[in-house]
Amino acid sequence: MPEYSQEQLWKLFETLPQELKDALLSEDTANTIREISQRHGIKEEELPRFAALVGDILMGLLPPEEFPKTLERESKIDEEKAEKISREVNRFILFPVKDSLAEFYKEIRFAPGGRLIRTEAREEKRVEEAKEETKKEERPPQADIYREPIE
Template structure:
């Protein structure tokens, strides 16, 4: 899954909004060990890519349901290994912080659903007026 690249400042700004539990999980030695051991178990030589994917999930940037597909796309592993890897990551890394992740993604979803600004409905006549800013189509 293609993710837009965020600057270091943007990532820190997002990180600073997270709960302490999620902050701890991101930089936890247990998380790093779990990623290392899972990659070793399934012979995945792209530990840093897996760590980035897990980090994006823990920061609210990649919904957990996209983990398997994202692992496949970004590491090149096959579907079976991606499925097994996903189960391991969920068990050892995501499930211990499930309550916090659910709250984070609920918040993210609510932000997406809020309309941007106060948009009033316009009467149909106004919408059908000729647009002075566009050139006529020939």
């Protein structure tokens, strides 16, 4: 997964619907992440990365269907446990904000029990726009050669 600068992440955050901003900053979301990690034996040192992956989903950077594989790869969790964790994240964190998440994904469908069926990414355009804005702002200011000096 590509790394984003703090500035790019803030620009993405500012474009989020209020419901997703609230979910990202919510104490309830943090508690749910901690409870899921405790239930499934995620080590304390792996908790920040787990929380970051959930945040990436809420920001539209990580499609929810890629979450189990990414979690398995980055946290060295077996496939079965990653699927169980993913189902709980989908059920307790993503499902309540699925209407807002639909803005970033063309289609997002959940099966009973919180299992994600399918999503199609729509976030690429939004990420590219944020990168372009950052590039535009990085240009150093230059003296205006067309401006006449004040006497």
